[in-house]
Amino acid sequence: MVAVRVFSERTALTHQLGEFIVRKQDEALLKNPYFKVSISGGSLINALYDCLVADKTLAPKVEWTKWQVYFSDERIVPLTHNDSNYGTFKKDVLDKLPSAVQVSVHHMDDSLPLDGDAQSNNKIAAEYEQILPESLDLVLLGCGPDGHTCSLFPGEKHQYLLRETTKRVAWCHDSPKPPSDRITFTLPVLKEAGALCFVAEGSSKQDIMHDIFDLKNEQLPTVLINKLYGGKTSWFVNDEAFAKVQTQTF
Numbered sequence: 448m449v450a451v452r453v454f455s456e457r458t459a460l461t462h463q464l465g466e467f468i469v470r471k472q473d474e475a476l477l478k479n480p481y482f483k484v485s486i487s488g489g490s491l492i493n494a495l496y497d498c499l500v501a502d503k504t505l506a507p508k509v510e511w512t513k514w515q516v517y518f519s520d521e522r523i524v525p526l527t528h529n530d531s532n533y534g535t536f537k538k539d540v541l542d543k544l545p546s547a548v549q550v551s552v553h554h555m556d557d558s559l560p561l562d563g564d565a566q567s568n569n570k571i572a573a574e575y576e577q578i579l580p581e582s583l584d585l586v587l588l589g590c591g592p593d594g595h596t597c598s599l600f601p602g603e604k605h606q607y608l609l610r611e612t613t614k615r616v617a618w619c620h621d622s623p624k625p626p627s628d629r630i631t632f633t634l635p636v637l638k639e640a641g642a643l644c645f646v647a648e649g650s651s652k653q654d655i656m657h658d659i660f661d662l663k664n665e666q667l668p669t670v671l672i673n674k675l676y677g678g679k680t681s682w683f684v685n686d687e688a689f690a691k692v693q694t695q696t697f
């Protein structure tokens with residue numbers, strides 16, 4: 448049973464999202480010295496800034512020095528490139544923290560060849576897999592207008608990623624959304640994670656939210672994840688994104 452929270456006000460969405468993340472942090476720190484969390488790129492990063500940095504009630508509760516941050520997917524570009532998920536997270540969140548706050552962030556190794564051939568890209572994916580913990584406490588996810596999450600895309604061309612059961616990080620080639628080459632978590636990482644949390648906002652997500660929650664189109668990676676891991680999956684969405692969703696049960 449997927450937990451879906453629909454908000455009309457952005458501040459309410461980001462505050463509740465922040466409270467959810469801090470709750471997962473606190474639960475993890477009861478058991479371990481670190482909170483192992485992965486973040487996605489795109490619009491999620493702006494929501495993370497709002498809830499973990501700008502929200503003055505929640506910001507003091509975020510124990511950044513006990514976070515181990517990973518990336519649910521990454522574009523195969525230099526970390527300083529505008530398309531880098533790490534680069535965006537650094538610019539929009541990490542660089543906004545007090546300089547004394549040191550966060551352990553595990554990014555893709557961009558010192559490896561980024562020349563785009565299969566061997567290089569598979570090596571980048573394999574190297575990233577090596578630094579992943581056995582399980583993450585929380586995987587933070589976005590949802591593209593086509594129903595992709597991480598860099599797991601719908602359609603036959605990218606089914607190889609959803610069928611992957613051995614590699615925990617895979618090379619995604621020919622991404623329909625530039626840049627073309629990425630690395631991405633595969634389902635085994637999501638399976639082992641303590642909790643999964645999607646954030647989807649805005650009118651550009653209306654059609655895909657209908658496909659996901661009303662039509663339950665299993666060609667969509669997000670529908671498959673809801674089906675497989677719904678018991679530990681939460682969605683934070685706004686009214687605009689959910690405007691075409693009819694169902695009341697998830």
Ligand SMILES: O=C1O[C@H](COP(=O)(O)O)[C@@H](O)[C@H](O)[C@H]1O
Binds near residue numbers: 487490522591595597
């Ligand atoms: O390309 C990507 O897109 C998805 C969704 O981004 P959004 O801006 O539509 O929320 C993102 O979650 C993923 O990390 C990124 O690589």
